[in-house]
C-alpha cells in the first residue's frame with residue numbers, strides 16, 4: 712500500500728481532522744515521516760485531502776467528502792464549514808450545515824475557510840452516553 716492510500720484510509724476511518732503529527736504517529740511503523748509529509752502534500756494537490764487550521768493554528772487534514780462534484784465548477788470546492796469541539800478537540804467537516812453569504816460586487820470567492828467552535832454532540836450531552 713502506498714503512503715497516500717494509507718493516509719486516505721486513516722482519514723476516512725477517523726472521520727475527523729488529523730494533524731500531520733497525528734498521521735505520522737498512526738503510520739510511523741509503515742512509513743518514514745518524510746514520505747508521509749510528501750504524500751499529504753500530494754493528496755492536497757490532487758484535491759483528495761483538504762487542510763484546515765484549528766484554534767491553535769495547527770494544520771489539520773481531512774479527506775474531501777463532497778468536493779469532487781464541485782471541482783469542475785468555477786465556484787469553490789469547499790463550501791462547507793468546519794466544527795471544532797473546544798472540549799474533546801475533534802475537528803470535523805460539517806457538510807450538513809448549510810449557509811451562504813453575499814460578497815460585495817466585483818468579488819469572486821474561490822475558497823474560504825470557516826471554523827465554528829463549541830461543543831460536539833458527545834460533549835454537549837455527556838450523560839446520554841451509554
Ligand SMILES: [Zn+2]
Nearest residue numbers: 796799831834
Ligand atoms: Zn467534543
Ligand SMILES: [Zn+2]
Nearest residue numbers: 761791793804
Ligand atoms: Zn471539510
